[in-house]
Amino acid sequence: MSSPQEAHGSERAIGPPLGLLAELTHRCPLRCPYCSNPLELDRKSSELSTETWKRVLSEAADLGVLQVHLSGGEPTARPDLEEIVRHCRAAGLYSNLITAGVNLPNDRLAGLAEAGLDHVQLSVQAPDPETNDAVSGLAGSFEQKMATAAAMRTLGLPITLNTVVHRRTIGDIERMIQMALDIGARRLEIAHAQYYGWALKNRRSLMPSRAQVEAAAMVVEKARAELKGRLVIDSVVPDYYARYPKPCMGGWARQSLNVTPSGKVLPCHAAETLTDIDFPSVREASLRNIWFDAPAFNLFRGTGWMPEPCRSCERRELDWGGCRCQALAITGDAAAADPACSKSDWHERMVTIAETDARAREDYIYRGGRSIPRNVARKAWHRSDITNS
Amino acid sequence: MDDASMPRLPAGVRLQEDKVRGGWTLLGPERVFQLDEIAVEILKRCTGEASLAAIEKDLAKTFDAEVDEICGDVREFLTGMVEKGMVVL
Numbered sequence: 259m260s261s262p263q264e265a266h267g268s269e270r271a272i273g274p275p276l277g278l279l280a281e282l283t284h285r286c287p288l289r290c291p292y293c294s295n296p297l298e299l300d301r302k303s304s305e306l307s308t309e310t311w312k313r314v315l316s317e318a319a320d321l322g323v324l325q326v327h328l329s330g331g332e333p334t335a336r337p338d339l340e341e342i343v344r345h346c347r348a349a350g351l352y353s354n355l356i357t358a359g360v361n362l363p364n365d366r367l368a369g370l371a372e373a374g375l376d377h378v379q380l381s382v383q384a385p386d387p388e389t390n391d392a393v394s395g396l397a398g399s400f401e402q403k404m405a406t407a408a409a410m411r412t413l414g415l416p417i418t419l420n421t422v423v424h425r426r427t428i429g430d431i432e433r434m435i436q437m438a439l440d441i442g443a444r445r446l447e448i449a450h451a452q453y454y455g456w457a458l459k460n461r462r463s464l465m466p467s468r469a470q471v472e473a474a475a476m477v478v479e480k481a482r483a484e485l486k487g488r489l490v491i492d493s494v495v496p497d498y499y500a501r502y503p504k505p506c507m508g509g510w511a512r513q514s515l516n517v518t519p520s521g522k523v524l525p526c527h528a529a530e531t532l533t534d535i536d537f538p539s540v541r542e543a544s545l546r547n548i549w550f551d552a553p554a555f556n557l558f559r560g561t562g563w564m565p566e567p568c569r570s571c572e573r574r575e576l577d578w579g580g581c582r583c584q585a586l587a588i589t590g591d592a593a594a595a596d597p598a599c600s601k602s603d604w605h606e607r608m609v610t611i612a613e614t615d616a617r618a619r620e621d622y623i624y625r626g627g628r629s630i631p632r633n634v635a636r637k638a639w640h641r642s643d644i645t646n647s
Numbered sequence: 648m649d650d651a652s653m654p655r656l657p658a659g660v661r662l663q664e665d666k667v668r669g670g671w672t673l674l675g676p677e678r679v680f681q682l683d684e685i686a687v688e689i690l691k692r693c694t695g696e697a698s699l700a701a702i703e704k705d706l707a708k709t710f711d712a713e714v715d716e717i718c719g720d721v722r723e724f725l726t727g728m729v730e731k732g733m734v735v736l
Contacts, residue, residue, distance in 0.1 A: 354676065492677065
């Protein structure tokens, strides 16, 4: 194998990755309209076996990965999750479970804690049952999540509360912060919906207005200062109204990598939207080989690939050209500057899309069909009656 | 934070040797801190069973220094870690 320096000419040496997102399955009981998983999900029959995951995790540890995020879909749908967690611990990897917290009996949680699980990220769609259940597309899910949170607390499992905000929930951030404190979370992750995969289908129903985004940022900033030392608040910013793009993944293939349920290795979990790129598989190569040598990983690595305006930009090593998936989705060219950047020729068009979508009617398209369970639909309708009157 | 504080790593935060890059890291939710030698020695003593005063005394002995010389740096480091949720008192 050639050394990274040789492979990459005068570019700075490629360091090993710090994090691995292990998408154990695409199966999920929820049907969130902002799901950023692909339109076409991996089937159960194509999922990697327990033994292959264990091999991949060992390879990750040997490569330099320190943290593994066990995700999906809903990772607890895999009956071998406890075995996978135990393997992470034995390999010295910090394991973080990202779960919806439904259909999760206490004995499974206890088993996961016993296996050495380090941390849990529990997703909640909204701070009240009506909105939560309408957004998640699963009646009764709020109640289950709260029961799961209580059980985790009893077991001493440290919790981050994860929530995705969009037009319908962006005004609920203060209540989400209170909920995080109430359930004993020490960290809150507020992610604005990102428009990849299924979420792109629902952009018109999800996009907030610029005024809403600015108000939300002020709420977060104030809470962060007030709760310093009690609650860590991290936010994933919405970039449609931004001046500069997000440093997507801290740069293409720079810090972390992602393995899909069927074993494809990606530099970021939305990268399968880049359909022209041939992504390697753990079934055919080692993670080390893939990380350093796979053409897909070197394609947008560093700064050498950049066209203008990125190439001569003083921010090129701050935001790394932004997001390749967004560049493709908006401009049709994955190598273009991220249109979230005000220096992009496409920026005004992107802002217009956001402003237009923010005024559109809310009408979620759910995976598996437009309809939602009747009692959820009724409650959701009831709430919008109140809001509108 | 005062002499009687009993700093410890909360659940979800742990020290881990980094066999690939060398040295030690402090791992927490979505956080990786690469530590220098002094930071490791401080954090190894944050067990919840020793007071800050006792930790400083022990560190002074280890590094052959006076407590007064090191306590400012130790408290500044720990204050930053507390604010980041990586240490609790």
